[in-house]
Amino acid sequence: MACNPVRDRSDKNHSDGNMSKQTIVEYATRLGDDALILGHRLSEWCSNGPFLEEDIATINTSLDYIGRARMFLSYAAELEGAGRTEDDLAYTRDCRDFKNLLINELPRGDFAFTTVRQFLVDAFNLFFFEALVGSTDTQLAAIAAKSVKESRYHLRRSRDWMLRLGDGTEESHRRTQTALDDLWGYTDELFHMDPLESELLDTGVAVDRAAVRLRWEPLVTELIDAATLQLPQPYTLPGGGRQGVHTEHLGHLLAELQFVQRAYPGLQW
Amino acid sequence: MALIPVVEKTVQTNADKSVDTSVDTSLTAAGGGPAVTAEEVLRRRRRQDPDTAPLWEILDQVCDPEIPVLSIWDLGVLRDIERTGEHITVTITPTYSGCPAMTTITEDVEAALARAGFAEVSVKLTLAPAWTTDWISAAGREKMRAYGIAPPVQRSHTVACPQCGSDDTGLISEFGSTACKALYRCNQCLEPFDYFKCL
Numbered sequence: 394m395a396c397n398p399v400r401d402r403s404d405k406n407h408s409d410g411n412m413s414k415q416t417i418v419e420y421a422t423r424l425g426d427d428a429l430i431l432g433h434r435l436s437e438w439c440s441n442g443p444f445l446e447e448d449i450a451t452i453n454t455s456l457d458y459i460g461r462a463r464m465f466l467s468y469a470a471e472l473e474g475a476g477r478t479e480d481d482l483a484y485t486r487d488c489r490d491f492k493n494l495l496i497n498e499l500p501r502g503d504f505a506f507t508t509v510r511q512f513l514v515d516a517f518n519l520f521f522f523e524a525l526v527g528s529t530d531t532q533l534a535a536i537a538a539k540s541v542k543e544s545r546y547h548l549r550r551s552r553d554w555m556l557r558l559g560d561g562t563e564e565s566h567r568r569t570q571t572a573l574d575d576l577w578g579y580t581d582e583l584f585h586m587d588p589l590e591s592e593l594l595d596t597g598v599a600v601d602r603a604a605v606r607l608r609w610e611p612l613v614t615e616l617i618d619a620a621t622l623q624l625p626q627p628y629t630l631p632g633g634g635r636q637g638v639h640t641e642h643l644g645h646l647l648a649e650l651q652f653v654q655r656a657y658p659g660l661q662w
Numbered sequence: 663m664a665l666i667p668v669v670e671k672t673v674q675t676n677a678d679k680s681v682d683t684s685v686d687t688s689l690t691a692a693g694g695g696p697a698v699t700a701e702e703v704l705r706r707r708r709r710q711d712p713d714t715a716p717l718w719e720i721l722d723q724v725c726d727p728e729i730p731v732l733s734i735w736d737l738g739v740l741r742d743i744e745r746t747g748e749h750i751t752v753t754i755t756p757t758y759s760g761c762p763a764m765t766t767i768t769e770d771v772e773a774a775l776a777r778a779g780f781a782e783v784s785v786k787l788t789l790a791p792a793w794t795t796d797w798i799s800a801a802g803r804e805k806m807r808a809y810g811i812a813p814p815v816q817r818s819h820t821v822a823c824p825q826c827g828s829d830d831t832g833l834i835s836e837f838g839s840t841a842c843k844a845l846y847r848c849n850q851c852l853e854p855f856d857y858f859k860c861l
Contacts, residue, residue: 446835446837446845447835449835449837449838449839450835450836453840453841454841455760456758456762456841457758457759457760457841458760459760460756460759460760460761461760463759531790532789535789535790536759538789538790538792539756539759539793540759542792543841546859550836553836
C-alpha cells in the first residue's frame, strides 16, 4: 500500500473546526475498515475459488474493496495530521481500534455464504455510496463517486449468483438459505446511526443509514423471493463493530493481514 | 476541481490563436462508442498549449502496464500537465480504485520526463471527476480492438468479437483478467476474449 503519489487535496473543506475534523477522521476510518476487512475476506478466495473465472472475479472484487479502503484510510490519516499513513492504520492497529461492522469480518464460509454476504453488502454499498456522493466533504464525495460505479458491477454479479444458487440444485438452495439465515441478524448493524454519524449527518457529511434501509429492503426482499429463498424471521445480533468490540474472528484475520508488518516493521515492497 | 482554472485559461488561449480544435474529435456514438463530451474536447485542446505541448508528446510514450498498446493519454488516465518554471506537475486519475498499475504509471511518467531532461516532476493523483471509459480516445479504442480486447460499448449494444467481428457473443464472467475487463466468448469463431467494461 506504499508508494502513493501526492494526492490532490486542493478542494478540501478546510473550514471545519478541530472537533468536527476528528469526527470526519473517525467516519473515514470506519468506512475504510469496512472495505479493508471485507476486501481481505474476499482475497482469501485467491486460488480457492470454485472455478477459475469465479476465482478471478472474486479477487477483482477484493481489489476494488482494498482500493476503496486505501482511499478512505489515506484520507483519514492525512486529515488526522499525526504523521500516520494508510499503512500505519491498516497494519499496526489492533482489534479494538478497528471500527468495521461485524458482517464484514465473519469467516468466508462456503461459496454460498460468501455470495449471500456479498449480495447483502453490495446492495447496501450501492445505495450508501449513491448518497455519499452528495456529501459536503468533497473528498468523501469523490471517493463515493468512484466506488458507486464499482458497486453497481459488484451487485450485478452477486445478484446473478444469488439467483443461480437459490434457484439451483437442492444442495445449492439449502446452503444459500442457511447462509442467509446465519447472516440476517448481522444486517441490522448496517443501518445503525450512532451519535457521531448523526452529528455528521446534520452537517451534510454523513449518510442517513435509515434512508439507505428504505431502498435496500425492497431490493433484497424482491431478489430473495426471485431466488426462491425464504426471507428469514427478523432477529438482531448484538453489534459493536463501531465501538471496536468484535467477534473472535477479527483477531485471526488481522494475524494474517498484519503478519509481515509485525515481523518486519516498516518493510516496503 | 483543480483543473478548472487551467481549462479556462487554455480555452481562451486557444480561441485567441484560432488553434485547430478538430484533433481527434472524429469519435462519435457509432458502434456503441461514446459521443465526445465538451469536457473531453477541452482536454484535447489542452494538448495544444504551447507551454506544455512537447510534454504531452513525451508522455504519449507512457503506456498502461497491463494493456501496453494503449498510452495513458489514449486511456484517459493522463488528465493534465502544468508547468511552472522548471517544475512540471502531471495529473493522473485511476481507472478503478484498486488499480495496481497507478504506482507503475507514476514511476513511468517520472522516468519518461527525466529521460527528456525534466528533473522537477511531481505526479498528482486525482479522484474527481471519476474516470469513465468515455475518456478512451477513438485511436485507443481501435488499438484495443487490434490487440484483441473488445472496446467498451453502451449496455444496449452487443459486444462484437475483436477477432472475427461477429455480434454473436456471450458473457462468461463479469470479471476477466483484470478488474476493468469482463470475459466473453465468441459463438462464431469460438474464441474467448476480454471485453473492456463500460464504466
